[in-house]
Amino acid sequence: MSKRFYITTAIDYVNGEPHLGHAYEKIVADVIARSRRAAGQETFFLTGLDEHGQKVQQAAQAEGKTPQAYCDELAEVWQRFIAKLGLSNDDFVRTTQPRHQRFVQAILSKLHAGGQLYKEVYRGSYSTKEETFLTAKDRRPDGSFDPIFGEVIELEEENYYFKLGAYQRWLAEHIERNPSFIQPAHRRNEILGFLKNDVLEDLCITRPASRLSWGIPLPFDPDYVTYVWFDALSNYASIPASFGDPALAGPLGLPPSASQPAPSLWPADIHVVGKDIIRFHSVFWPIMLKAAGLLLPLQVLVHGWWQKDGQKMSKSTGNVVDPVRVIDDWGVDAFRYYVLRELDIGQDGNWTHAGFKSRYSAELANGLGNLVNRSLSMLKRYREGVVPPVSTELAADGERALTETRAHLSQNHLQAALQSIWSLVARANQYVDHTAPFKLAKDPAQGRRLDEVLYNLTEVCRILAVLLSPFLLETPAKIYSQLGLGALPGNLSAATWGRLPPGHRIGTPAPLFPRKEGC
RNA sequence: GCCAGAGUAGCUCAGGGGUAGAGCAGAGGACUCAUAAGCCUUUGGUCGGGGGUUCAAAUCCCUCCUCUGGCACCA
Known part of the structure; x- marks a missing residue:
């Protein structure tokens, strides 16, 4: 094997x-x-x-x-x-x-x-209260030991060494x-x-x-x-x-x-x-x-380590981020996204509530969530949710996101991979405004053009779900479900362009990252 | 103290001899499919201080200042 x-x-x-x-x-x-x-x-x-x-x-x-x-x-x-x-x-x-x-x-x-291995005797200062040997670092500037150590005695002990x-x-x-x-x-x-x-x-x-x-x-x-x-x-x-x-x-x-x-x-x-x-x-x-x-x-x-608001986290001052609390309030995907997107591995991080909220609303809700929602809503409204014939206008953008994501992931550059994925989100949002499918829908003569635009948008949504599957747990499955596609594929190769089958009827669109008031 | 690294737009950072860049924040605009989201345009910087090399320095060299990280196990 x-x-x-x-x-x-x-x-x-x-x-x-x-x-x-x-x-x-x-x-x-x-x-x-x-x-x-x-x-x-x-x-x-x-x-x-x-x-x-x-x-x-x-x-x-x-x-x-x-x-x-x-x-x-x-x-x-x-x-x-x-x-x-x-x-x-x-x-x-x-x-x-x-x-x-x-x-x-x-x-x-x-x-x-x-x-x-060998056995050797060590002799040193031993705190009977803490049941441990003390070292030079435990001494105060005047050479004495802190009273928290209680009685300090000289003790010999034999141990094994490597x-x-x-x-x-x-x-x-x-x-x-x-x-x-x-x-x-x-x-x-x-x-x-x-x-x-x-x-x-x-x-x-x-x-x-x-x-x-x-x-x-x-x-x-x-x-x-x-x-x-x-x-x-x-x-x-x-x-x-x-x-x-x-x-x-x-x-x-x-x-x-x-x-x-x-x-x-x-x-x-x-x-x-x-x-x-x-x-x-x-x-x-x-x-x-x-x-x-x-x-x-x-x-x-x-x-690296995380700080909170530029300060070391410490339970005694209450300056902590409780991951369970954040997940309960915002969802596991929002939590995972923030810690992965905020830092490249190796850097120290600084958790701020404002920063967390900003990424949640700008990148998850308004970026990804809104793209999926607007795309699927238009397909639903203009084409009864039926996928039009394959079109390849955004295929190059999709393939680029896949190639970059794979390359970054192979080097464990998780942050960079997310940035590549979000460049596809941005591209697709821009595409909506440039092609204005909501205007095309008003002109029956533009039906074929509308089909093209809707295919491209829906397929981008599907590809995003696949690309995000290593990072997020619930969102990719939700997107697949809203697409009416069943189980999420286990391999990134599913993110190649054109796998969304024409004639397929999608499910029901729903916001992925709801706006949160007063948090 | 020693060894690294860093100081660039309000914030986070990229660039690394030849008109200073991105994202976010700020300002303005057109649109309306959508979670009042998205899109377009745009204001910001003598690139830590000083000196030097060069036709030309954010970039190379010297120096100073500031900040960050590391300096274990030490039974």
Whole structure:
């Protein structure tokens, strides 16, 4: 079986609240996944949750629940969130699942057997209250620790380390040779600068089980559990491995697929991550894979952060955008459209209500929505909704939009693709005014000309629905329904000109993005 | 502090030696199919300051100012 296109989001810490940043990352990944499917590629899209760690352990205890019961409840919250965003993920990983733990233990065993791990004593300042070691950064300017840390003692603890530093030069060369490995380019430069100018230190990968029980035990030392790096990052490979993916199961000695043939997913094509965790994904994770003899992902695609009204979002000041609220008020398509259209991937964004409303009314309602409504209304009124013979006056414009959209999507330029699609919207709106079908309709001698104009407009509406299908969820289906065409095609090739059959009778036009008063 | 990047129209940004561009916002107009939407026309800028190279600089060089991003793991 040929390898599928495989894309992931970061997994979210189960304890956190779903916010705009999570929604944005997931929607970006979703649109890329949908665009690949629409290009005819078999695709696998994974998202999920990071459920281990001290904070979960403590929070569960505070609520008198087992950590697993606590996670199960929160996992439902996250799954509802994902459904709200309309994600097309093929699976949902939770790091507490046995299928994930098997992989983590397998890769740790292999690294241990290969001498890539070692045990060492660390001595440092330990906060008994926070149950964590403190670092220089935790010190106040006078050198003392903040009282929030409570009693601070000197403590020794033995842990396992992973030989990260040994791979520093190799990784720098890999990134040099593969310009697309970290995107966008300025993020790549940051990582390269770091790899060339700083010393990469080894990574502490465990906690004693006595201190942290809610984690995956080391297969070769039950006194320890593995800590965030191997536990969380491994999710990208653990799920393909659990299906028996030959690129993973074989090298790690995991059981082959129960259902043959095993899907071929690894290596991942794209890891979509936020700029805050770029280092873990473009330094730690590749080295972990390399050390274990596994293939590296092809690309780490780094997105920026959103601000609200030019300020950092913060729950304490109430300066937040609640994606669920926006979707409830404006619809999932308006939400998805705004975050995709506002930013090129990699830039930081600034959410403003005025900006959101402006794009909603100017681009969605007045641009796209009104075009579809006026076009179909005229076909309904002047031709009883029956599609006239094929005409090709706007065919070149339609084909250009298709070509550009495909080209942009193949490079994950989602914003640029939307701009290309909207240039067809603008062209068609202009065409209405230039050809004035409402005037042609008054002159019986102009019947053939009116037929031509109406075919072109109706076909543009259909093409727009197809082009928008990777981006929007409800609108393309609504357009198809209003066209009386049934199921939306799954492939962008349906956007080639002239597929709207003459003689076909369309459905009932209705506004796509209703005007909203007082919002 | 170090390393990048950026400062161009009211806003968001493109351009990168040879009459300053787009979208939005603003102004005016003709139309009426449509969600009072759409279409056409149009006002805005000595391209951060200063100096230099050149016949010619927003563009190249120097310098200054301002802003942004990054500087991990640090058990």
